[in-house]
Amino acid sequence: MKKETFEFLIYIFHACAEKWSILPSAVYKKLKDSGCISKLLIPYYDILHTQGTAFIVCDIEDFLSARGFSV
Numbered sequence: 001m002k003k004e005t006f007e008f009l010i011y012i013f014h015a016c017a018e019k020w021s022i023l024p025s026a027v028y029k030k031l032k033d034s035g036c037i038s039k040l041l042i043p044y045y046d047i048l049h050t051q052g053t054a055f056i057v058c059d060i061e062d063f064l065s066a067r068g069f070s071v
Helices: 003-020 022-035 034-042 052-066
Strands: none
Touching: 003 022, 003 034, 003 052, 022 034, 022 052, 034 052
16 A cells, blocks of 8 residues: 555544544544445545545545445
């Protein structure tokens, strides 16, 4: 994984944690378990990293909801 992608993931974990009022480690577990990291964030990094944080978090919430995960 490229350094830029890794830094993006860490940033997103913290952005979600702040919005959802949970620890970044809990965000990581939820995103890993749902496949969000491997099926959304990494494959679409080139597009996502150009978007605003609120937009990305909303996309993640939609992804989780579609797979039966609560936020």
